[in-house]
Amino acid sequence: MKPVESTEAGQTGPVVPAWQTLPEITAKAVVLGVVLSIVLAAANAYLGLFAGMTVSASIPAAVISMAVLRLFARSNILENNIVQTAASAGESLAAGVVFTIPALIILETWTAFRYWEVTIIAAFGGLLGVLFTIPLRRAFIVEQPLRYPEGVATAEVLKVADAGGGGVGYLATAGGLGALFKLGGLGLKLWHEVIEYARLAGGSIAYIGTNLSPALVGVGYIVGLNIAVLIFIGGALNWWVAIPVLVATGAAPDGDPVAIAGTLWSTQTRYLGVGAMVVGGLWMLVRLRGSLVSGVRSGIEAYHRMRTGGGAEVPRTETDTPMPWVGWALVASVVPLFLIFNFFTGIVWVSAVMAIVMLVAGFLFSAVAGYMSGLVGSSNNPISGVTIATLLVSSLLLVAMIGADSPIGPAAALFIAAVVACAGAIAGDNMQDLKAGYLVGATPYKQQIMQAIGVIAAATVMAPILTLLLRAYGIGGPTVEQPNPLAAPQATLMASVARGVFGGELPWTMVFIGMAIAVIVIVIDLMLERRAASFRVPVLAVSVGIYLPFELEVPIFVGGLIAWAAERTRRRRGAAPGERYGLLFAAGLITGEALVGILMAIPIVVTSNPEVLAVGLAPQTWLGFLLLVSIAVGLYRSATSGAVSD
Structure with a gap:
């Protein structure tokens, strides 16, 4: 297979060229991707509550994937890429959830994590992050010289696996040491x-x-x-x-x-x-204002070029999810979130404004997160910054609408911030995965589908994981029964704001x-x-x-x-x-x-x-x-x- 040079050195072409078709979304890839998404979501939920930060899981997921898929007679680099795409969604979604949702416990709005509310916010917030980045893929990955460090590194790991190399021993040994310690x-x-x-x-x-x-x-x-x-x-x-x-x-x-x-x-x-x-x-938003506007404009122009291209065949490696599908998926995602907002507030017009703020902030900050991950990587992507900005805007609007003395105000603002945090976290991860796919020759719309599958899989287990950690260790402030709780520093910050x-x-x-x-x-x-x-x-x-x-x-x-x-x-x-x-x-x-x-x-x-x-x-x-x-x-x-x- 043809090797890929780094983007800095000048790319000569993907590992799998556009004219070649290999199996990508296979049964074993879907099952492994779902399992890893759940496992990494659990691990990063704990880490996020413990230390206030999470790290990109694309590279570990790629290494684990190549180790498992070696057991099968037929597997290929694109299957490995599909697995890490779904798996890394779990880690990113966990960041969006644990940075915000536990704040409802800290505020004493909830005494326990409610399964359906947590699942709907996580699932559809994460799906919004996938959908918002689809029109930005070409602008950020193909047209702009963004590095996407984890994406490039993941592509290198996948190429090593495709060439028969590895590194699984380092991951397994360290995992055992960390576990025993x-x-x-x-x-x-x-x-x-x-x-x-x-x-x-x-x-x-x-x-x-x-x-x-x-x-x-x-x-x-x-x-x-x-x-x-x-x-x-x-x-x-x-x-x-x-x-x-x-x-x-x-x-x-x-x-x-x-x-x-x-x-x-x-x-x-x-x-x-x-x-x-x-x-x-x-300040981060101010610094990114020019790039954000140009990135959104490039994405819209690329969509119009695709529609008016005279029916020219789009190469496999440039085929995104069709925009009509994106539109319907957006509607399908907004409706349940609006219902959650309305169930909590009981005021239809306030819930409608919350949904509008969620959409506008979600798209803007998903674009910011996608762009920032291209500059500094997903591990350094300041999701907390955009979440705080969302929280401030949401809180001020809600103060104007329902008053500063409203008992539901802080929690209502946190609902919006939680959706935007999930969307932004997934957006940054999705762009890293799409960068890796671009370098190895993956089909973009298949990666976008698998990212959505990984989001849904992780979302279904977030509430049980949070409940387990809450009952075992406590979250936020110490109590007599739990004197050393998980600090949840980011969620505590959100509650404080x-x-x-x-x-x-x-x-x-x-x-x-x-x-x-x-x-x-x-x-x-x-x-x-x-x-x-x-x-x-x-x-x-x-x-x-x-x-x-x-x-x-x-x-x-x-x-x-x-x-x-x-x-x-x-x-x-x-x-x-x-x-x-x-x-x-x-x-x-x-x-x-x-x-x-x-x-x-x-x-x-x-x-x-x-x-x-x-x-x-x-x-x-x-x-x-x-x-x-x-x-x-x-x-x-x-x-x-x-x-x-x-």
Whole structure:
């Protein structure tokens, strides 16, 4: 088969040319894609609630797919591509759901996750993301020089599989290590998962802490040193500057120093991150306004050219889902969402306005997400930024329509934001998958169908997964029964913004200071841009760092350092800088730890005992620390390895 050069080097043609037809949507591909979509949705739902972020699953899905399809006598690269297209939809949909829907629990609008409401919002919100990107495919992938890094990387993995290579061993080994580590810490209680120390001195406070999590190290490796450093800097601004200042001014409560720092973060300084993310999200939209308008215009022009092309045959590799089908599918998606809105509000005209806002914001922000994923990749795609922007607009409109004292206002705004978050998350992932398909010679409309199948499959299990995690660990704030819940930082942020607009419960001074910090960061980034600096300061990365608990940011920073060190080592040895064994190892750590987190929730829920798996020994935190260091060394060695370990 003919190889594909990267788009940067100049593409010579897809692996499978347009004139050649191979089986794509087969029974085994559909079954495997659906199963992987559900598994990856579960894993990333846990990771999103635990750490406030998810990572692209296209590459792990491609590796798993090629390993399974090798067992069949006949399989091909396009089947592998179809599987990863459906599978990665589960991961992306999980991000849209867990960043928003748990906010309804945090606001106490719901006491439990309602199956049909969650499923309809997830399924049809995700389908909107697929549909909105169909007219943008040619504009963003063919006509504009967007990189789509995960899409290109996935295509490379698929080509390796087609040529008989692999990398499954790295993924499987790391998955086992991540799973065993999570079992030892969270399940068997052999060590504490969090190491924290704080001390009151000189009228102020000093704090340091870290989470012993291989998954977070893997996240840091994937996002890279630039983003990892910025997240760490954001955390340092909060925990090493803002909190000590509050203590020095006498705002600290009484108690243990660690508890004091945690209380000030949860009640005061995390709202610095709220303000910073609001400005960051709006700034991103301003920066993209020209590209967004031109991208939409190109998509519309491409559709008109197709309609007036005199009946010329469209090549297989350029055949999208027909626009009439897209139109009918949009109508079919909007109707159930409108019914959900109306069921909640009980006011038809308000529900109609909500549906219109959802459509307009959904299309605009799906285009933004699709474009942004082409620039920085799906793992760095700031879905939270566009969701916050949607939430603010929705909240302000609802305040104008039903009043600031309406008890349904914050939750109604969150319903809109949840749909847009699902649409935006799927849009970014869909464009990555379509980029991979473009490079290997897939049929676009078949990928779009499989993306929709993956969305529906994942949507059907999101409510049970969230219910399981809620009952096992708790979500949001600690309680007597669940003192260490999943933090759900993004959902907590969404709840805070919605509540703040309607009820004025936000500490607005902190919000405004956070906005000012974001403006300063933006100015710094513009200066670096003018100097063509390789190190940039995207404001949303710093904003997320300000908001996250510091304990989560330390291992992310370590993972970024490992990625930087491994890259330097590979260059010194003359190895290809695109080496992806480290990426597979990091993805395995994330997947293994997250899946065990899900599985351990089952006995906890069944027995109503969070200590059901504990062995009864005194926790030895030094043991967990040494094991984590060993895993980090393994990640570095994998990232600098030149041999395949299958």
